[in-house]
Amino acid sequence: MRILVSLKIVPDLDLLQNKEWTIINNLPVETGYVKKVINTYDESALELALKMADHCKEKSLDIELIALTIGKPYAGLFLKRLLALGYHKTYLVNSNLDLQFNPDAVATIIASFAKLYGPLDLIVMGMQSSDGDNAKTALLVAEELAWPCITGVTGFNYQSSKQISVNNISDQGLVKQTVHAPCMLTIGNAPGSILRVPTLKEIKSAQAKEVNHLTPEELNCKAEDPVMQSSAEIQELEAIDNHREGKIIKEATVDEKARLIYNNYLKGWLNK
């Protein structure tokens, strides 16, 4: 089974101060100097794929894990880490294109990769990224490839050489199903999916493995293609008000504090 995990390297937006959320001349918020991390949902996708690989290894089943990202050269450091963790091949599509708000372009590149470097049985990626936040890319890739796409996935595993068991959260709750390959999965809030850490020994063993570098052109995606042109411009930013009111309870004893909380708050709620 061949699995492609598509990931995005994003700035750790938690490190941005409020004052830095500013736009000048409709340009995006400057995040070039902010530490980069693997997008959280993509990290879950990477770890769930590794868990499936662990399962396959235990059962002596063939599995090939491939990781793909589009971005700047520093993304290569993250791909080296994935090689140390057991990913068989990694690809970095070097691009200076403005793709932040252009899921069509990203989806076109990923779909082209799937066609040129396939056949693939499964493509997995996070449901959305912290900086683009459109939650469209996976659906567009699936459409381009004419594959089914399951969203809100919290876990998946090998069922047979052409079947995968999938758990996902839908409007009806948790759904467990078996799907035929090829298919597309987008990972949501998956418990137990923080990416594992490679040991120094694993890092050393992977040193000889190279990250494969590609250009969009090599994937038949030319910069001048209309789909590659970003038409989105930031017009304004508005802070979300996360303000929550708090009160300091000044009663002297724990009993008095508890009684006040019960009388003033809990009692009313419990009676509703």
Added chain:
Amino acid sequence: MSLSKEQIVDNLVNMLSSSKVVTDPEVLKESSVDRYRRFEELHGVYTQPIPAAVVYVQNSSEVASVLKFARDNGINIVPRTGHTATEGGLETIVENSIVLDGSEMNQVIKIDSYNMQATCQCGTPLQVLEEQLREKGFTTGHSPQSKPLAQLGGLVATRSIGQFSTLYGGIEDMVVGLEAVFPNGEISRIKNVPRRAAGPDIRHVIIGNEGALCFITEVTVKIFKFMPENNILLGYTLDNMNTGFEILREIMVNGYKPSVARLYDREDGAYHFSHFANDKCVLILMAEGPQKVAEATAEAIEDIIKGYEECVKVDTPYIQNWFDNLNWDATDIAAERTEIIETKNMGNTTEISADWETINKIYEVCVERIRNEIPDMTMVGGHSSHSYINGTNLYFVHYYNVKDCEPEEEIVKYHYPIKKIIVEETIKAGGSMCHHHGVGKHRTQWIKEEYGSSFYILETLKKSFDPKGVMNRGTVFPG
């Protein structure tokens, strides 16, 4: 005859009140450890004796009553405030200990902006004091990573140090006076004066005692004008640590006082600065103070660094963003807990100091040995973050994947052997095995080697102030 747990609790309740004596089993379990055993704790495993009670004292008289009761009945006392200790100093290694918690003694008593000093109760969170000071245009100059969580009593008890120490010094340079309670119930107050030469400086009996001699109830620290608008941040990448140590030495020896002076090795640099370090060491400096001083300091540092061709300057916003996110708060601790549980990747630190001649040798031998001798390592590296005229510190950072062992075996299999390598190599080279976390309970086996012939002085303090050995047994002094 020793008292039973129930008798201890009854006595405490009679002495104080039931609301101040907590015996909730969950609280007691959590109070049997500190961050040293957090891998066990995260897995719900508690291997230390569970204390009889956690007592939340409100004033020095209550502290004195509890300490006298403990001394008269041979009950072990574990003093604490913010519960952020990292070296096992808060472990209750004796059955039916009393955890004496001063976190509710949390009032800022006085900010004296004319005499430039602030007085606080022991449970005042440093962040609370710092925020009150900053509103008035002042700062303590003390900024440990634990600032949002740590409280004044614990910071003084462990000889804490902050990120701006190269200018402001460690907590020992900031404390001008204190109040502490000894196990015989004696409440001792050391007055606040600019300097004294009336015999030995007895502040240092209390600062760094880690609860093994007394309970700190009140602290007065120096305050400084807060002028962040004058801060000048400088950052560089460079090829090796030895060059970085040479630069730090040159800056210090020539009399310049940056507040921040930090040198990261490649591994630690990759962890903090993956977006620009590019497999290099990273040097970060900050000049602060009055504008003219800050500018002159920054200019002089830049002149010094120009003499080192391998240094490449980093754009300031990279360093500013790092600087804006220095400290750990409760959210970071919660995230760390989840990560450890899911990945079994466990990280710790060990901090030492040595002179300029020795520091790089200690760095190299420790990193090499840990890489070769400890299994399942995922990262070993470190940084220097506090420099002095005669040397600097090293903050070793070590991460490993806990494999094939029970939670309670993690310390024995990984953490302790790593610490052993660092401590033994440091002492062998003439350095100090503890720079700013304190001895706790897991470096006491080397305390005599650390002190050499001066251990006599340390030992005599314990015999004099705590002859019955009821103060935090096994901390600083072997149990």
